[in-house]
Amino acid sequence: MENKHDQEDCSHTHLAIQDTLYVVSGKWKLVILSILVNDGAMRFGELSRKAGISPRILSKELQEMEMNKLVSRTVSNTRPITVTYGATEYADTLKEVIDAMIKWGKNHRKAIAAN
Amino acid sequence: MENKHDQEDCSHTHLAIQDTLYVVSGKWKLVILSILVNDGAMRFGELSRKAGISPRILSKELQEMEMNKLVSRTVSNTRPITVTYGATEYADTLKEVIDAMIKWGKNHRKAIAAN
DNA sequence: CAGTATCCAGCTAGATACTG
DNA sequence: CAGTATCTAGCTGGATACTG
Numbered sequence: 538m539e540n541k542h543d544q545e546d547c548s549h550t551h552l553a554i555q556d557t558l559y560v561v562s563g564k565w566k567l568v569i570l571s572i573l574v575n576d577g578a579m580r581f582g583e584l585s586r587k588a589g590i591s592p593r594i595l596s597k598e599l600q601e602m603e604m605n606k607l608v609s610r611t612v613s614n615t616r617p618i619t620v621t622y623g624a625t626e627y628a629d630t631l632k633e634v635i636d637a638m639i640k641w642g643k644n645h646r647k648a649i650a651a652n
Numbered sequence: 653m654e655n656k657h658d659q660e661d662c663s664h665t666h667l668a669i670q671d672t673l674y675v676v677s678g679k680w681k682l683v684i685l686s687i688l689v690n691d692g693a694m695r696f697g698e699l700s701r702k703a704g705i706s707p708r709i710l711s712k713e714l715q716e717m718e719m720n721k722l723v724s725r726t727v728s729n730t731r732p733i734t735v736t737y738g739a740t741e742y743a744d745t746l747k748e749v750i751d752a753m754i755k756w757g758k759n760h761r762k763a764i765a766a767n
Numbered sequence: 768c769a770g771t772a773t774c775c776a777g778c779t780a781g782a783t784a785c786t787g
Numbered sequence: 788c789a790g791t792a793t794c795t796a797g798c799t800g801g802a803t804a805c806t807g
Contacts, residue, residue: 553757554682554750560760562677564780567669581789591781596790606763617787617788627763630756635669637752641745642668645675648721648742679800696769706801711770732768732807 557634560605565590565598567635570607570624578611578623607631672749675720680705680713682750685722685739693726693738722746 561567565588572588573579579587585595599622602608607628611621676682680703687703688694694702700710714737717723722743726736 549758550754551683553754553761555757556760557753557757558677562673568666585789591783592790593782593792594780597780604764605760615788620789630759634749634752634756637749638672639665639668641749642670642672643664644745645671645720646668649719700769706803707770708772708802709800712800730768735769 560607561631561634561638563598565594566602569595569598569602570628570631573608573622573624574628578609578621581620581622584622675722676746676749676753678713680709681717684710684713684717685743685746688723688737688739689743693724693736696735696737699737 568588569584569590572584576587581592581595581599584590585592588595590598599608599610603610606625609623609625611623613619613621683703684699684705687699691702696707696710696714699705700707703710705713714723714725718725721740724738724740726738728734728736
């Protein structure tokens with residue numbers, strides 16, 4: 538019984554880590570998010586230029602981030618249409634994770650340098 | 653001047669995130685670490701069997717983790733030699749990061765499920 | 768036993784060109 | 788403008804066999 542519980546807890550925990558890792562890993566997700574947070578909402582092309590990401594990759598990343606409610610996508614009825622991407626309020630909840638990563642990463646540099 | 657400072661802060665921050673990401677990302681690093689933390693130090697073969705990782709990958713992961721001071725490697729002068737791997741005390745410092753990831757991941761499941 | 772060597776499949780990211 | 792299609796290079800992880 539206890540074993541079963543332990544395993545379940547463990548797999549839930551593992552799943553939670555995987556989920557977070559998925560959202561935060563990869564070459565661009567956090568770069569995109571930080572640009573949208575710091576510079577505010579902007580259009581697809583502008584974001585592409587500012588981040589230096591080719592459209593194919595940017596499109597894919599934004600779709601995933603939208604599914605994860607980290608960015609919002611707003612279409613304007615101009616001609617041709619314009620699309621604006623912005624960081625959501627929900628994206629702020631990631632701050633705790635990112636801050637923990639920043640803190641550990643900074644200390645780790647020192648820990649490794651101090652051979 | 654302010655710009656320069658901002659950029660430096662930003663790049664340091666970005667670097668710190670990358671460093672942390674490097675240590676926790678990938679398919680096996682946290683799995684290996686949790687086994688060593690939960691079950692204690694053990695030998696290469698045992699770890700390979702317990703985690704279900706082929707020797708090539710396990711060896712590579714352990715080397716990286718040793719360089720990052722997350723695992724210790726101890727050679728015994730038996731014949732043939734035996735090698736024991738264990739989680740270091742320093743590995744405990746990662747707990748903050750991992751806990752933040754677990755917490756966010758668990759909440760995120762709910763947030764996404766509540767469509 | 769504790770790895771390393773070799774070979775290989777699949778995924779990630781990018782360049783470039785194209786479409787509504 | 789906001790993407791999608793196509794093609795490609797390089798990296799990650801894995802199976803298997805081998806060595807000291």
